[in-house]
Amino acid sequence: MWSTYYDTRDLRFYWEKIEGLKFRRKLRLRHYGDRFSVGDDSTVHVEIKQRVNRVTQKRRVALPYHLARDLCDKRVMPDHEPGQRAFLEEVLELVSLLDLRPVAMTGYQREAYVGSGADEGIRVTVDSRIRGRDRDFHFAAETENRLVVPAEFAVVEFKADERVPYWLTDLAARMSMSIVRVSKYCQSVEAYGHAPRSIFHIPDTEFSEA
Template identity: 80%
Template sequence: MRLPFRREPAAPEHVSDDRSGHSLRAPSKLHSFNRYEIKYLVPSDQIPELRAEIVGRMDSDSYGAGGGYGVWSTYYDTRDLRFYWEKIEGLKFRRKLRVRHYGDRTNVGDDTEVHVEIKQRVNRVTQKRRVALPYHLARELCDGRRMVDHDPSQEAFLEEVLELISLLDLRPVAMTGYQREAFVGRESDVGLRVTFDHRIRGRDRDFDFAADAENRLIVPARLSVVEFKANERVPYWLTDLAARLNMSVVRVSKYCQSVEAFGKAPRSLFHIPDYETAEV
C-alpha cells in the first residue's frame, strides 16, 4: 500500500531541541559544484533512439566507452531513516552520505580508490562534495568513526563527514548498483551531462563492495533511469528531445527505491512498482 506524502509525526530527532541535529541541517558553504538535475524513467527499448540523438551532440564520458561502467554505492542513514524521510517529504534542504565505487565491484580491495560523498539538495540545486580514499580508509572513517590519514586540503570535509556520522549515529542501510552510460556536453554545452542507468540493483546487507552477496533488481529491467544534469540550465534542444520522445519527469531516488524494495519503509507514492524481480 502506498503512503501519503507525509509520514506520521513520531521522530524526536526532527522535532526535538537538539542543537547539533539542527546545525547539521544547515547548508554547508563548501561544495565541489552546483547543478540542476532532471530525471526520467524510460523504457529500455527506447534507449537506442535516445542514444542516437545524444551522440550527435555530446561526447561519451572518458570512462564510459564500451558499454559504460558499474556504479556501486553504500548509503548511510540513521536508525529511523532520517535522510530517507527528508527525501520523501521533499525538504528544501536535505542531504545523504554514501561511499561510491566506479567499476567492477568484484575487484575491490583495501587499496581500491572509492569516494566518500555528501550529496545535498538546496531548493532546486544539487550540490555534491567528495574525496577519494583507499577503501580501507573510507571504511575506517565511516564505519570505524575515526579520522584517517588525509591530505590537508581534505581535512574540513572529512571532519564534517565524521561529525555527521558521530552525531547522527549513521550506519550502512542500503546498497545500489547499476550500469551507467554517460555523455558530456561540448562547445556551447560545456557543463552538461546526461546519464543512462540500466539494471538498477540493490541489497540491504553485506555492505562490503566485494562481498559475494545476492543483489536484486530494485527497478524492473525493462526500465532505465535517465538524468539530465547542467550547471545552469538544461539546453532547449535536450528538453525538446525529451518532449518529442514523450519522456516524463519523475521524482525517483535509487536509495529510497532500495529502502522500500527491501521493506525497510512502506512504499511511497514515488516507488517504481517491481513487476519484475530477479537475482543478479
C-alpha cells in the first residue's frame, strides 16, 4: 500500500496532527498493490481523511492515476460519475485555496483482519516495513525509499464502528501493548528533516534502503 500526501508549504496538516486539533484533514492519493506496476490508467483513490473530535472519517473516489494527478497537481476537474462531483469539488477547492503540493510518500505491508458475528465492524490492521520518501512522487518512480519506522516495529491499529470490545482491549493489555500516537505521514516528514522531531516520533534505531 502506497500513499502520496499533500500539504501546504508550511506543513499545515502536519502541524494540525502534531497539535492534536479536534478538526483536521489530510489529502492523499492511495494505491493498493505493487507501485512499480502503476501507470496512467491504473486505479488509485483520491482520499480525504479527517478527524472530528474523536471520530475518524475517510471519504474517497477511485480514478485513473492520470486523472487523479490532474486534479491534485494541476487543479483540473476530471471526468467523473454523477455521484462523485461534490467530493471532487471539495478536493479541488482544498488544493486550490491552500495551494497544496505533494510532500511525502509512504508505503508499507499491511495485514488486515475483519470481525464477524458479534464483532462485526471491528478491524485490526498490522503495518510493517513502513517506508517513505520526500521527492519523485510518481508511484512507479525508481527512487530510493528509506524506513521511516525502524524495521523491528509494526504499527497495530484497532478500528471499530462503535467501540472496541473489552476482549480486544484486555488482550492488548496482556500483551503489554500501549496506546501511542503514530502518523506515518508525520514520521516521513520528520525522518527527512522537514520538521523537528516531535515527542510522538518513533526513535531512530535503524534506517536502511527499502
